[in-house]
Amino acid sequence: MDEQPSRAQVPRRHGPPGAYGPWRRREGRWERRGGLPWVSTVVVGVFVLVGSGFAGHDQQGRVALDALGRALLVLGAAALLLRHRHPVPVVFGVAAVTLAYLALGYPYGPVFVTVAVACFAAVKRGHRHAAWWALGGLWAGHLLLAHWLYRYLPPDGDGPAPWGQELPAAAFVVAILAAAELARVRREQWAKERAERAAAERRRADEERLRIARELHDVLAHSLSVINVQAGVGLALLDSDPGQARTALTTIKAASKEALGEVRQVLDTLRAPGAAPRAPAPGLDRLPELVEQAAAAGLTVTAETEGRRRRLPPGTELAAFRIVQEALTNVVRHSGSRTARVVLAYGPDALDLRIDDEGPATGGDAGGSGNGLAGMRERAAALGGTIEAGTRPDGGFRVRASLPVRPEESP
Template identity: 35%
Template sequence: MDRSRLHDTVLAGVVAVASVALFVLYGPERLQAEGLPVHGMRPPDALGGLLVVLACAPIVVRRRWPLSALWAGLVPETLLSSLGYGTGTSSLSGMVLLYSVAAHRGLAISLVALVVSLVAYLTGAAAGPVGPVAWNQYVIVAVVLVAVWGAGRSLRLRRAYMEELKDRAARLERAHAADTRAARAEERSRIARELHDVVAHHVSVMTVQAAAARRVLATDPELAREALSAVEHTGRLAMTEMRNIVGVLRTDAQAELGPQPAVRDLPALVELMREAGLPVRLQVEGAEVALPAGVDLAAYRTVQEALTNSLRHAGAGAKATVTVRYEPGELDVRVEDDGVGDGVGAAAGEPRSEGHGLVGIRERVTLYGGILNIGPLPGGGFEVRARFPLKDGQ
């Protein structure tokens, strides 16, 4: 037996004892002594007591079958009135059962239960042996029945309100968890792009430098040694950046362990590309302004990916120009080369296309409301140009 059933069983016993006590104490002799006419009211006996107990018994199942329990309780009450025992002796059980219906069933069913209870009680009062002289008492009992029904409805509405609050809290928690997972997925996607940029750039530089060292190894060992040193230096840089990025994945942090590269770091990038064999010229036009961190990083990555693309595909003897122009309300970043696509790292005549790196750059630029143009130049060569809007005077 569960705890609620045990509680209802105890409640049924208490109500039965109280109802039997009222049935015995307020018999015809007691009512006559108080000056109330009895009009042939039957004295308490075993049959009447049994009916009172039967009227209280359905309280045991009042939570599981509240409406059926109410109907079962009304039958002994009706018999008590029709057999002349008077009304009101089992009204306690009727109140409990009516309260249970109102608290555990919907509005329509509870209204039907209220109406049936009132009709049954008032009919018994009108036909009972005590007669109309005690109508004031019956009216009071009817008002109490309505109040009990209202208390049950109030409890049901409060329970429904609390359930709604719990459900809303659960939905908010699920939504928060989904937002957290989405934010983590977005962050990891961004980190994946960062990792691709780092690996693609540094590995491309190392490949070109290693190829150059292989070609001059027999004829110019000193130049080959310098190229291999450059490969070592680039490899160390790549390992450092990848270690920082992977560290974010391991700790699930939202920020990198070290400062992000920015436009101010372009001179070092240009120098690294020169050492790799791609002559690069850097031009900065306009008055420099403080850039938002996201735009700053996106501009740097755009130049890095474009120069890597030029190093791999522009061909031998190609030169590149990086132009950073600060304009009112806009940052214009342009990378141009004069290559033909037939050098080291590209097959002869192979057209350059928008690979994974440039696709990632396009996503970066679009994320910050910018416009990216990628394609060959009319007079030969290739261009990557990104324009970022700057707000609030930036």
């Protein structure tokens, strides 16, 4: 492995993750930007030179390693400097240099290490066929040298090589290809896993952003609608009925205080990811608060319960509360009716919600974003439920939601 710089040596600069000054992390190793793999290449070159020298002592029938032989070894190792930029020319070049080294009768040994490294680099970058052809050409050339061309090549008086040695040579070629292919497959698997983890992280981040956006929309749309209505009432009655105007201002203060508290609770999750919320999520036990806020906005709400009321999972409670809240907000903003009816029907495996108003639609807007119905559908779909919203035959408007509850979830 190439030398890995410390963070003190490579201060962080602007750029993509993994970029540190003149260094970058690529393919699991550190290298200089625009640089070459000097360290690993020098290590391979020294190993091949030293190892070939020792191997020559035990091969009396081969030509002693001289300046030309060492030059060929250095040339083959030096070509590895370009193995990341030009893997195909390098693997063929190293195979050719190795074949020339063997043709001149120099001893067998670590010279094949350079071939293996070049082959790994080619396969690693997707040039499998080039690596196969280079190794196949090297093996075929060795057959020609050892069994037919030996009489024309050094050393003098050399005879044909025994055919039995070709089996280990073929096994060596197959082992190199198998190891390179295994490394390629593992690398592709790691890359796929990294991509899947990155996609999952992005998906979780998107889901969290969507959740926060829904929470902020529901909180602000409801509270600001109440504030908008009460501000209009206060302005209209400021001179004629100061007492009623004061009541409107009191409602505005209470609604804004509650909205600030809920917004702060949502934003706390951004400041401290993973921390437990300081306050429990809203649930249907706060339905009376919605009724009071609607009454402050001039809307009379009748709440009814069908079936045996029971505590539901927090996610279902929150979704039901927000759906009712958004539906009542829409009545305040868009309906000419001053009455609404909320029905909670507890079934054995589902909670059904129904919010009705008499209409008609006014076409007005109290500063909403228009994402209320979409947010309600997203909340219901996240729990596997359904929601329907539309006009009634008599001209009113109805929101109907069904949120499934598994028996084991309901205490």
